[in-house]
Amino acid sequence: MPMKIGDKPFKERVKDGVQQTFARRAVAAAQDGLRERKLNATERDEALGDWETWRRAGEEIRRHTLENLDYYLEQLSENFAARGGHVFFAETAEEAQQYIQSVIKKKNAKRIVKAKSMVTEEISLNEALEEIGCDVLESDLAEYILQLDDHDRPSHIVVPSLHKTKENIRDIFREKKGYSRSEKPEELAAFAREQLREAFLQADVGITGCNFAVADTGSIVLVTNEGNANMVATLPETFIAVMGMERLVPSWEELDVLVTLLCRSAVGQKITTYVTAITPEANNDGADGPKDFHLVIVDGGRSKALGTEFQPILHCIRCGACVNVCPVYRHIGGHAYGSIYQGPVGAVLSPILGGYEEYGELPYASSLCAACTEACPVRIPLHELLIKHRQRYVAGAGHPPAGEKLAMKAFAVGAASPPLFRLAEKLAPAVTAPLKDGDRIRKGPGPLKPWTDIRDFPAPAKDDFRKWFKAHKKEKEGGE
Amino acid sequence: MKVSLFITCLSEMFYPKVGRDVTEILERLGCDVVFPEGQVCCGQPAFNSGYRKEAAKAAKQMIRAFEEADYIVTPSGSCAAMFKEYPKLFADDEEWKVRAEAVAERTYEFTQFIVDVLGVEDVGAEFHAKAVYHTSCHMTRLLGEKEAPFKLLKNVKGLQLLPLKNAYDCCGFGGTFSVKMTAISEQMVDEKISHIEESGADVLIGADNGCLMNIGGRMSRLGKPIKVMHISEVLNHRH
Numbered sequence: 001m002p003m004k005i006g007d008k009p010f011k012e013r014v015k016d017g018v019q020q021t022f023a024r025r026a027v028a029a030a031q032d033g034l035r036e037r038k039l040n041a042t043e044r045d046e047a048l049g050d051w052e053t054w055r056r057a058g059e060e061i062r063r064h065t066l067e068n069l070d071y072y073l074e075q076l077s078e079n080f081a082a083r084g085g086h087v088f089f090a091e092t093a094e095e096a097q098q099y100i101q102s103v104i105k106k107k108n109a110k111r112i113v114k115a116k117s118m119v120t121e122e123i124s125l126n127e128a129l130e131e132i133g134c135d136v137l138e139s140d141l142a143e144y145i146l147q148l149d150d151h152d153r154p155s156h157i158v159v160p161s162l163h164k165t166k167e168n169i170r171d172i173f174r175e176k177k178g179y180s181r182s183e184k185p186e187e188l189a190a191f192a193r194e195q196l197r198e199a200f201l202q203a204d205v206g207i208t209g210c211n212f213a214v215a216d217t218g219s220i221v222l223v224t225n226e227g228n229a230n231m232v233a234t235l236p237e238t239f240i241a242v243m244g245m246e247r248l249v250p251s252w253e254e255l256d257v258l259v260t261l262l263c264r265s266a267v268g269q270k271i272t273t274y275v276t277a278i279t280p281e282a283n284n285d286g287a288d289g290p291k292d293f294h295l296v297i298v299d300g301g302r303s304k305a306l307g308t309e310f311q312p313i314l315h316c317i318r319c320g321a322c323v324n325v326c327p328v329y330r331h332i333g334g335h336a337y338g339s340i341y342q343g344p345v346g347a348v349l350s351p352i353l354g355g356y357e358e359y360g361e362l363p364y365a366s367s368l369c370a371a372c373t374e375a376c377p378v379r380i381p382l383h384e385l386l387i388k389h390r391q392r393y394v395a396g397a398g399h400p401p402a403g404e405k406l407a408m409k410a411f412a413v414g415a416a417s418p419p420l421f422r423l424a425e426k427l428a429p430a431v432t433a434p435l436k437d438g439d440r441i442r443k444g445p446g447p448l449k450p451w452t453d454i455r456d457f458p459a460p461a462k463d464d465f466r467k468w469f470k471a472h473k474k475e476k477e478g479g480e
Numbered sequence: 481m482k483v484s485l486f487i488t489c490l491s492e493m494f495y496p497k498v499g500r501d502v503t504e505i506l507e508r509l510g511c512d513v514v515f516p517e518g519q520v521c522c523g524q525p526a527f528n529s530g531y532r533k534e535a536a537k538a539a540k541q542m543i544r545a546f547e548e549a550d551y552i553v554t555p556s557g558s559c560a561a562m563f564k565e566y567p568k569l570f571a572d573d574e575e576w577k578v579r580a581e582a583v584a585e586r587t588y589e590f591t592q593f594i595v596d597v598l599g600v601e602d603v604g605a606e607f608h609a610k611a612v613y614h615t616s617c618h619m620t621r622l623l624g625e626k627e628a629p630f631k632l633l634k635n636v637k638g639l640q641l642l643p644l645k646n647a648y649d650c651c652g653f654g655g656t657f658s659v660k661m662t663a664i665s666e667q668m669v670d671e672k673i674s675h676i677e678e679s680g681a682d683v684l685i686g687a688d689n690g691c692l693m694n695i696g697g698r699m700s701r702l703g704k705p706i707k708v709m710h711i712s713e714v715l716n717h718r719h
Contacts, residue, residue: 011663014661014663014664015663018663018664018667032646325648327649327650327652327668328661328664328668330649330671331664331667331668331671332664332667364657364660364661365661365664366654366657367617367650367652367653367654367655367657367658367665367668368528368617368618368654368655368657369617369618369621369649369650369654370617370618370621370622371617371621371648371649371650373621374621387527387528387530389530390528390529390530391530391531391532392530393530394529394530394531395530400530404529408526408529408531408534409534411521411525411526411531411534411538412526412531412533412534412537412538413537414520415520415521415523415526415534415537415538415541416520416537416538416540416541417541418517418518418519418520418541418545421520421521425489425492425493428493440697440700442701447659448659450658450659450660450662451658451659451662451697453662454662454665454666454669454698454701455669455694455697455698455700455701456697456698456700456701457693457697458494458495458693458696458697459494460493460494461493461494461495461496463496463497464496465487465491465492465496465499465500466492466515466517468496468499468500469499469503469515472500472503476507
């Protein structure tokens with residue numbers, strides 16, 4: 001499966017993630033920094049106005065667009081085609097790969113430059129292009145680092161190499177590219193720039209993702225800081241944009257709102273250095289810029305969420321704000337999710353795109369603290385969607401532990417019958433008495449074991465609150 | 481003012497003192513506290529684990545037990561938030577949805593009730609300690625109550641409330657998450673404890689016994705000398 005990272009089972013991936021103390025420190029520091037920057041650019045920025053109003057506007061735009069997705073997709077493709085561009089709808093990753101391979105083969109193209117794109121990660125485009133003998137170069141600095149490091153996988157949807165420190169990067173450059181300067185970010189960036197500049201000029205085909213497509217003009221909008229996407233989209237003769245089928249807006253008016261939400265939520269910037277719009281120009285002879293435009297719109301399982309309770313996850317604008325506040329991501333890191341989509345959005349999206357067999361445990365990797373829901377700039381109720389996944393999982397989509405099912409059934413019987421519930425409460429101190437060590441239980445059996453593996457458990461209290469309450473009321477009445 | 485106390489299953493079974501403190505404080509503030517005998521668990525453990533039908537059974541029993549109440553008060557932000565969830569649980573059942581809404585509307589977390597309904601910010605408590613307050617996730621984010629505990633604690637004589645680093649981060653409890661994903665939960669609670677220790681506090685105060693059982697249980701296992709108290713215990717302290 002293209003979006004998959006690693007082959008180990010989830011519990012082992014978690015263990016691996018937790019043990020990487022160096023990467024964890026990098027993740028925690030990045031989270032703290034990004035969270036603070038986001039707050040400064042959103043809730044605390046008085047010039048922006050009320051952040052909640054912005055979020056509601058964003059939510060409304062996304063809901064409207066997704067509710068009318070067929071209409072806007074048609075409008076987008078008509079407008080893109082009317083200007084001479086080619087549009088291809090890919091139902092699967094394979095279809096997308098094959099189409100892009102065929103475009104490249106027809107041109108006898110060899111040298112491909114790419115800008116950062118999650119959807120091309122999702123469809124494993126690099127591997128597919130290397131298969132047909134292409135030389136693919138990632139031009140986003142973070143992606144370039146990952147590519148050099150033997151195709152390491154992204155650990156964050158916005159900051160793909162978040163798990164690497166500057167010392168790691170220096171070593172990768174040294175080993176792979178004969179780099180001899182220091183770990184200073186400026187020197188590292190300057191070196192990468194020299195390497196990349198030449199490649200841009202020689203490339204036959206440029207491939208980018210798509211932050212937003214604008215339906216009423218047929219434009220592809222890229223939101224970046226490094227400027228590499230501009231090079232990718234303008235220097236080679238052929239331009240291919242790949243987009244997830246939900247990543248569009250009706251018009252420039254809505255784009256304005258969403259770009260504002262995206263930049264501020266992702267990295268705490270009022271606006272990124274570059275916001276680039278590419279609109280096909282078929283009669284582009286002699287002028288700068290590409291002459292052949294392709295737009296590949298990927299379903300890849302997204303339509304499975306359409307019209308269901310999971311539709312709101314398609315509202316996601318990939319800002320990563322939920323990842324940046326997630327306490328689980330903080331401790332296990334991106335790779336533990338086993339998917340190119342990590343954190344809360346990954347835990348909701350991955351089971352939809354990749355199935356419960358592969359990703360059924362991810363919705364449980366959340367304490368439901370709702371920090372994600374609070375952070376989301378388009379108000380996706382992420383923690384509620386995690387619960388909805390759990391509902392599907394226990395209702396037959398997954399394999400919940402038999403003991404858990406039984407316990408929940410017993411819970412329901414007890415909860416529907418106050419006398420039974422009361423009896424269980426009354427029996428608890430006696431039943432647990434042999435386990436007690438003072439006022440606590442240090443070694444619990446069965447379901448209590450995972451708790452007492454790391455924590456003490458309080459022994460059930462002998463005092464009976466209901467008895468106390470009755471006596472207290474009687475005393476009060478007597479006294480009055 | 482008649483107040484129906486929902487003690488929560490966790491407090492009833494493990495921390496009955498919370499029920500006594502809440503009762504005494506509310507009575508001192510002039511409330512007539514009643515205890516509906518039919519109360520069970522709010523159903524959250526089942527609901528959060530994906531067992532919606534099982535949660536609905538608990539919810540129905542709770543609605544039956546509390547629908548006569550004028551005000552429902554509970555010493556847990558998380559359980560109060562679960563009551564607020566009931567109408568969604570019965571989205572397809574008009575009769576129960578209406579009953580659920582009636583219950584949800586009248587539900588308050590304990591400190592929220594004192595501040596917002598009774599309009600009291602000083603309950604006359606006195607407690608000499610250096611403390612941090614743990615802002616539980618469900619209380620702040622699902623119930624949306626961020627202020628009330630601080631308003632009340634600010635007026636406790638002798639109490640020095642210290643800032644807690646990354647206070648907004650979850651402590652790693654998360655109900656069944658704590659036993660299903662112990663390895664992750666452990667990392668979360670350990671980071672929380674390290675921040676509590678860095679603060680220099682002797683006491684950890686919270687408004688949710690789930691979180692306190694988690695943080696307290698881990699501190700007890702690690703031999704940390706920090707005392708754990710539910711906010712009702714602090715607010716009922718008189719010397």
